Amino acid sequence: MQTASATTAAPALKAEARDFNFFYGDVQALKKINMPIHDKKVTALIGPSGCGKSTYLRSFNRMHDLYPGNRYEGEIRFYPDNTNLLSPDVDPIEVRMRVGMVFQKPNPFPKSIFENVAYGLRVRGEKNRRALDDKVEAALKGAAIWDEVKDRLQDLATNLSGGQQQRLCIARALATDPELLLFDEPTSALDPIATGAIEELVHELKQRVTILIVTHNMQQAARVSDYTAYMYLGEMIEFGKTDDIFIKPQDKRTEDYITGRMG
Amino acid sequence: MNSCAMTAPPAPDAPVVSNRLAKNAMRHASERVIEALLFAAAAVSVLTTVGIVYVLVSESIQFFQSVGLVEFLTDTQWTPLFDDAHFGIMVLISGTLVSSAVALAVAIPMGTVIAIYLSEFANPKVRELAKPILELLGGIPTIVFGYFALLIVTPLLQKIFPELPGFSLLSAGLVMGIMIVPYVASLSEDAMRAVPMSLREGSYAMGGTRLHTALHVVVPAAFSGLAASYILGISRAVGETMILAVAAGMQPNLTWNPMEPAATITSYIVQVALGDLPHGSIGYQTIFAAGLTLLLITLLFNILGQWLRRKFRENY
Numbered sequence: 001m002q003t004a005s006a007t008t009a010a011p012a013l014k015a016e017a018r019d020f021n022f023f024y025g026d027v028q029a030l031k032k033i034n035m036p037i038h039d040k041k042v043t044a045l046i047g048p049s050g051c052g053k054s055t056y057l058r059s060f061n062r063m064h065d066l067y068p069g070n071r072y073e074g075e076i077r078f079y080p081d082n083t084n085l086l087s088p089d090v091d092p093i094e095v096r097m098r099v100g101m102v103f104q105k106p107n108p109f110p111k112s113i114f115e116n117v118a119y120g121l122r123v124r125g126e127k128n129r130r131a132l133d134d135k136v137e138a139a140l141k142g143a144a145i146w147d148e149v150k151d152r153l154q155d156l157a158t159n160l161s162g163g164q165q166q167r168l169c170i171a172r173a174l175a176t177d178p179e180l181l182l183f184d185e186p187t188s189a190l191d192p193i194a195t196g197a198i199e200e201l202v203h204e205l206k207q208r209v210t211i212l213i214v215t216h217n218m219q220q221a222a223r224v225s226d227y228t229a230y231m232y233l234g235e236m237i238e239f240g241k242t243d244d245i246f247i248k249p250q251d252k253r254t255e256d257y258i259t260g261r262m263g
Numbered sequence: 264m265n266s267c268a269m270t271a272p273p274a275p276d277a278p279v280v281s282n283r284l285a286k287n288a289m290r291h292a293s294e295r296v297i298e299a300l301l302f303a304a305a306a307v308s309v310l311t312t313v314g315i316v317y318v319l320v321s322e323s324i325q326f327f328q329s330v331g332l333v334e335f336l337t338d339t340q341w342t343p344l345f346d347d348a349h350f351g352i353m354v355l356i357s358g359t360l361v362s363s364a365v366a367l368a369v370a371i372p373m374g375t376v377i378a379i380y381l382s383e384f385a386n387p388k389v390r391e392l393a394k395p396i397l398e399l400l401g402g403i404p405t406i407v408f409g410y411f412a413l414l415i416v417t418p419l420l421q422k423i424f425p426e427l428p429g430f431s432l433l434s435a436g437l438v439m440g441i442m443i444v445p446y447v448a449s450l451s452e453d454a455m456r457a458v459p460m461s462l463r464e465g466s467y468a469m470g471g472t473r474l475h476t477a478l479h480v481v482v483p484a485a486f487s488g489l490a491a492s493y494i495l496g497i498s499r500a501v502g503e504t505m506i507l508a509v510a511a512g513m514q515p516n517l518t519w520n521p522m523e524p525a526a527t528i529t530s531y532i533v534q535v536a537l538g539d540l541p542h543g544s545i546g547y548q549t550i551f552a553a554g555l556t557l558l559l560i561t562l563l564f565n566i567l568g569q570w571l572r573r574k575f576r577e578n579y
Binding site: 100103109110 | 386387459461462463464465466467468469470471472475479480483484
């Protein structure tokens, strides 16, 4: 029901999970998930640890393909071309070219700042030095870290502070102009000030890219997201506009979690 | 005694405290003993090294009293046992370096490629099966490799190069390379597997293929470990004896051509040590001078390796 009302409020969809099941070997980690992802909006996934929110997030760029024994069932439709991201016919590399990801722990490559941001461009075969320079600069500006690193682009990225590393990872993901950006608890390893910077960045980024963010910090979900989904034990319990979910949750379990009685 | 009796109230506590102290002292003593044992174990290896260096240096000093350093380094002949004795160590160094270069030209590329395959491409079952077998190759006695080189590889090579002599640095070097492959592969694979999965995921998430990830993220991140494995390979090659003694011929021959037979430092030492040289003779002392040279060469490569590791250390 909530799904239907949300869809009418914001018609443009970027992606949509349809009867999506996921298995780690024989263990079913996600159960019949149906959920829209609205274009150029921030959608937050909340829920207690182990509820499957990260598993769900990592399905959008087929990260599970890296490990043996994982299995998808159902569909994640990707718009505007209406591709099923999970189809075996769809090359996971093509998916990852369109869906960027920022991880829980900043994971810059042990390379220079410049090479980190240029990485995705080089993967795509970009060799023109001017184009690389321009795109790296634009991405670093987009991730609000340009002013801090513009004079030391050749320094090792791993020497940056944790918050800077995470913004660098966002720049790295932005450099290739993804259509959907996945954030897997991007601030859980950061201090409050760095967290604030990332949240502000997420808010700005939704002008140009659709964002799906996993967080176990409900204040964060309330601050940054337009839509929120509450997951529990591999199921999508409730999805709706963030204000609705936090002010008048329909499901008892959502209410318990949000009010701190559970989780 | 008297004071003990006088201070009656604290008396019940006193034995408890002293007991505890006694236990502490016991523990302290046993810790001491363990520490001494551990120190002794560590000291044995250090003292052995010191002893080896001492013997090499002291015998070499006597050698250099009769042969000048310049002659030692510049003479183009090595005939210490002839009446017309020459002591040009470059003759042996050239054989050592050429055979090692051939071996490393095989071992480093092959070992690295195998390590990349096992660490980044092979499925876990293949890896679990292949790695022990590969390591088994490292356990084959080198004398077996030596005869393998002499009796199988040399005849095969002679089909390609008919002019190849029965003993050659090429054949010995190739087989030596095969012998070193497991060391390089195994250590390189360990280094690459130690690269955290989060870095690989970062690369895959950017649309990187397995090959791109392996070459542009995993190999650079593991480079200090790879360098260490290469240095170990070099040390093995420079110090390898039996394969060269069997398959490379033992004629002292100043050559940079792998198609020729030649003696190396190690094969010379084997050859001379097998004979009955009188203690203290110049021939006897050449063993130590050659040994010292070998030690310095390996030391040089080790220092180079340390420098490489520090220069390319990528912390993740």
